[in-house]
Amino acid sequence: xGINIKIRKDNLYKExxxxxxxxxxxxxxxxxxxxxxxxxxxxxxxxxxxxxKKTLFNKVVDADxxxxxxxxxxxxxxxxxxxxxxxLNLKKHTIEDFAIEIKCRDRKxxxxxxxxxxxxxxxxxxxxxxxxxxxxxxxxDKQLLCRVVPTYTIVKKRLDGxxxxxxxxIKVYISSSxxxxxxxxxxxxxxxxxxxxxxxxxxxxxxxxxxxxxxxxHELCHIFINNQIKGKSLIDIKLVEGVCECISEQFIxxxxxxxxxxxxxxxxxxxxINTCNILLKELxxxxxxxxxxxxxxxxxxxxxxxxxxxQIGLDGLLNRIRKNKTLKEVITNTFxxxxxxxxxxxxxxxxxINVREYNELYAQIIMKQYENIMEDISQDAYSKLKxxxxxxxxxxxxxxxxxxxxxxxxx
Ligand SMILES: [Zn+2]
Numbered sequence: 510x511g512i513n514i515k516i517r518k519d520n521l522y523k524e525x526x527x528x529x530x531x532x533x534x535x536x537x538x539x540x541x542x543x544x545x546x547x548x549x550x551x552x553x554x555x556x557x558x559x560x561x562k563k564t565l566f567n568k569v570v571d572a573d574x575x576x577x578x579x580x581x582x583x584x585x586x587x588x589x590x591x592x593x594x595x596x597l598n599l600k601k602h603t604i605e606d607f608a609i610e611i612k613c614r615d616r617k618x619x620x621x622x623x624x625x626x627x628x629x630x631x632x633x634x635x636x637x638x639x640x641x642x643x644x645x646x647x648x649x650d651k652q653l654l655c656r657v658v659p660t661y662t663i664v665k666k667r668l669d670g671x672x673x674x675x676x677x678x679i680k681v682y683i684s685s686s687x688x689x690x691x692x693x694x695x696x697x698x699x700x701x702x703x704x705x706x707x708x709x710x711x712x713x714x715x716x717x718x719x720x721x722x723x724x725x726x727h728e729l730c731h732i733f734i735n736n737q738i739k740g741k742s743l744i745d746i747k748l749v750e751g752v753c754e755c756i757s758e759q760f761i762x763x764x765x766x767x768x769x770x771x772x773x774x775x776x777x778x779x780x781x782i783n784t785c786n787i788l789l790k791e792l793x794x795x796x797x798x799x800x801x802x803x804x805x806x807x808x809x810x811x812x813x814x815x816x817x818x819x820q821i822g823l824d825g826l827l828n829r830i831r832k833n834k835t836l837k838e839v840i841t842n843t844f845x846x847x848x849x850x851x852x853x854x855x856x857x858x859x860x861x862i863n864v865r866e867y868n869e870l871y872a873q874i875i876m877k878q879y880e881n882i883m884e885d886i887s888q889d890a891y892s893k894l895k896x897x898x899x900x901x902x903x904x905x906x907x908x909x910x911x912x913x914x915x916x917x918x919x920x
Contacts, residue, residue: 510535513888514611514626516604519633521647521693527597527604527630528692531611532888533622534590546618547593550610551628562595590891592688604628633689643678649685657683657720664725664760671756671823672733679732680710681725686892687714701803706731717896723760727753738831745835747792747806751814752826754807758815765907767867773812774861776804778868782855785809790847792837810836813854817843867905870913874901877920 513532529549551558597604607628613621636654638646644661648654661681669675684690690712691697698705703714704724711728713720730753738744758769767775777785788795788805795802813836818826820843829839837847844850878898882891904912 510622511885511887512622512624514609514624515631515688515888516609516628517631517633517689517692519635519689519692521633521635525599525603527599528594529597529609529611530592530594530688530692531613532590532592532688533613534886534888534891535884545616546614547595548612548614549595549597550612551597551599551604551607552610553607556607558597558599560595560597562593590886590888592691594688594692596692605630645678645680646683647680648683649689652718653683653685653715653720656718657681657725660720660722661725664722664729667759668726668729668733668756672737674733674737676733676736677709679729682710682712683715683720684713685715685718687716690714704728706735716892716899721760721764723757723764723766726757726760730756734827734830737827741831741833743833744830745793745833746797747795747810748814748826748830748834748836748839750806751810751836752818752823752830754811755814755818756823758811766903767906767908769812769815770857771861771864773809774858775864775867776808777858778864780804786851789813789840789851792840793835813840816854816857820844866910867908870905870910870917873917874898874905874913877917881920 511532511534515530515532517528517530518526519528531547545563547562549558549560549562551560605628608625609628610623610625612623615621633649634651636648636651638654638658640646640658640662644665646654646658646661648657665679682690682693687697694712696707698712698714703716704727705712706728709732711725711732713724713728731749734749734752754769762768780788788801789809792805795805814826817839821829826839829842834842840850841847844853878894881894886894901913901916904916
């Protein structure tokens, strides 16, 4: 089991508020109910402060579950990593000259670990900026702020043109890491994702300083669409995700990443054509949060939505979303039946070649990840590996196969 403690003070809070982040990794943490309690004791020569917190560790910030089952090969490895971020308000005191002791016990009060460390406080300085139109940026560092404002402005302008309607001002949060974002929101993107939208706010994690137009575009689309379908509750989310990806495609291509059609063809190659046929026939019944759900929603549906928009236009599709039509219904209506749609889809995907090599390399990257992410990995080592693998996946998505092979052999 790996344990890491980080103490931070940041300027988003009032004075004297510190955040103690505890990071634990390991296979034994599979069960959310364990570990159970954390006790913090702060002490120097003069004072002792105790903070006991019963916790279910239900705020899992990051769980890396490498699950890989594909074309007869299969592997499974759960490396669960937990953060528990605790805010301490010490009023008049600072904690610089304190030592901190942390005790962690399971539900049976059996000690899981006990650690003593000197308080070394890292200062975080969030920067904020309001634009004349009311859009508001909150970034975990100055460099991110400098980069995001012009990028955001370009994307927003293009979307104003596409949706032809103004939306209220937007708050943009960008953080350089998951745990910093977690401090202020107590909320994070779904596993595997690094951005989300909520009300008129977008949240983006930029782990290595890059801010992609396609990412901002996808999240902004959610806000534009949400503002148009307000009050509707039976919306087929797959349709909305498809529209967001579809509108972002021009940026995706500018960034050198594979097209929606290629992505769809790759997914077809992974799943095989018969499975895809069955899945698409059963579109309305795919369970949310299943593996198939995200594969279909983010890899297959966006291209289908593109085909739909080509037929009935964006407004036509938004109208159908507003009328609570499901993706399956829209497909059947637009293409005069499922069989006709299936023929058109297959024909169009056949034009894509060389998805085999992509899939073969993808499998190799997963295996490397499997070998390199250890059960008791430290927070730093884990972050570094994540960035390294994110880079390799990016190369793969740019079809830089030679570079991917080189990276893989250099591990
Ligand atoms: Zn989305």
